[in-house]
Amino acid sequence: MAELQSLLGPLWPLVWALVRIVAIVLPMLGAVAYLTLAERKVIGYMQVRVGPNRVGPYGLLQPIADAFKLMFKEIIVPSDANSLLFVVAPVLIIMPAMAAWAVVPFSANLVLANVDAGLLYIMAITSMGVYGVVVAGWASNSKYAFLGAMRSAAQIVAYEIAMGFALVGVLVMSHSLNLVQIVQQQDGALGVFQWNWLPLFPLFMVYLISGVAETNRAPFDVAEGESEIVAGFHVEYSGMTFAVFFLAEYANMILVAALTSVMFLGGWLSPIPGHLLPDGMIWLLAKMGFVLFLFLWFRATFPRYRYDQIMRLGWKVFIPVSLVWLVVVATLMQEPLRQLPIINLWFH
Amino acid sequence: MIDFQVLVFYSFALLLVGAGIGVIVARNPVHAALFLVLAFFSGAGLWMLLEAEFLAISLVLVYVGAVMVLFLFVVMMLDINLDQLREGFWKYFPIGALVALLMVGELWMVVSGRDVMRTGQGLPPAAADASNTREIGLQLYTTYLYPFELAAVVLLVAIVAAIALTLRRRKGTKYQNPAEQVRVKRADRVRMVSIPATGKTGE
Helix, strand or coil: CHHHHHHHHHHHHHHHHHHHHHHHHHHHHHHHHHHHHHHHHHHHHHCCCCCCCCCCHHHCCHHHHHHHHHHCCCCCCCCCCCHHHHHHHHHHHHHHHHHHHHHCCCCCCCCCCCCCCHHHHHHHHHCCHHHHHHHHHHHCCCHHHHHHHHHHHHHHHHHHHHHHHHHHHHHHHHCCCCHHHHHHHCCCCCHHHHCCCCCCHHHHHHHHHHHHHHCCCCCCCCCCCHHHHCCHHHCCCCHHHHHHHHHHHHHHHHHHHHHHHHHHCCCCCCCCHHHCCCCCHHHHHHHHHHHHHHHHHHHHHCCCCCHHHHHHHHHHHHHHHHHHHHHHHHHHCCHHHHCCHHHHCCCC | CCCHHHHHHHHHHHHHHHHHHHHHHCCCHHHHHHHHHHHHHHHHHHHHHCCCHHHHHHHHHHHHHHHHHHHHHHHHHCCCCHHHHCCCHHHHHHHHHHHHHHHHHHHHHHHHCCHHHHHCCCCCCCCCCCCHHHHHHHHHHCCCHHHHHHHHHHHHHHHHHHHHHHCCCCCCCCCCCHHHHHHCCHHHHCCCCCCCCCCCCCC
């Protein structure tokens, strides 16, 4: 590696950064492809079906077949659509889903950028995903797409506030915006019960459900609601442009799963106290798998929310719940209370 | 060879100015709003160069993530005829130029007094372990506590006013009470009636 470094000279930092980015993005794209298969299989079994099983053994090559099909389909730009924004919209939606990974810690030392304002960066980057949906809906020059974009914009703005408050709770617990420190703070004598999900249980619930809403997944998928507005914001997209929207949805799911694991489920920490089992990336992946399974399970279980119910849940339930619990946490962290042994276990 | 930081500065500055011009010359209001998003982004990039990460990310979070989404939301639904809006351009140009000059003057007065401008030296680099967020928090809650609280009160008043302006109690609107819906019992919905069989049964 030292020889390579001297060979490239001043270009080395740039090349090294690129290599590390590719090392994150490529496995993630693979995970996205197989998450689509996992979703179809899991929902299939939940509905007493088999799921895709024709392409390759147990249908394992299905995502590749799907990718080929989508790549060779024609991209149709609707008449009077804004052709530049129409093509830019899928890029706008997948970019934040990828860029947010820069600060996600996979283990204590394995993180692309260990920055101090990591939590803030995550919130800022993920809040940009809505532009892809809104621009796609507007540029398509279609009523259905526009309705989907409107619904999505209102929904994402509403749930982002609750999500932000839930993350403020995490920030209060860990005294830090750095994701590595947020995980390290959850390390303790109680193992799995030391993680943030227990002391911040209401915020954990709010974050998890808001995460489903932010990724436009069922039962919050009114932005595409096929029974009312065909396919919502991406109704006019075909071929690879549609595939990018599809990829972005699953990439966002994986991202939310990773963030939930890091913020509330102890990241790479082992669930057994006393380090009987070593900490490591495997635990983070297992926790992400669990959260992703919940996403798929939700989709197979719940009917779609009505639009006013979504708004009510976001503004009138989640925001007050997270605000109240924020005050509770802040109070428990104060001097006389935090000295009590039972409280000091978590709030220190 | 040109310094990497200088290169980054000029690319962001160029983008910022270009996007700023785009905001005012774009014929389509949606394009103008998107140009404004780009301008915010480039501004955040410049702040990042100044090692003001917290401010840079907050700018993106607040303006790009929330304010501009709502802007776009409104602008997308409007059917604005820009030619009508531009009719009085030359009539209002002198007064606009005057306001612009005043603003430039004010900016100059604020900035020119700083050491950085007089000496031409850059800001001293921050200590390697300095946490941007912590420093800003310390300043906000000690030295600038009263202005900060005052700004918070102004915002609160604005929020209350915004709600008060749009809140209209209309008569006859129907709405659901979810708490009641959840608490509902079988007896509230179904009435079991025993109907005695009369006369002949079955035909």
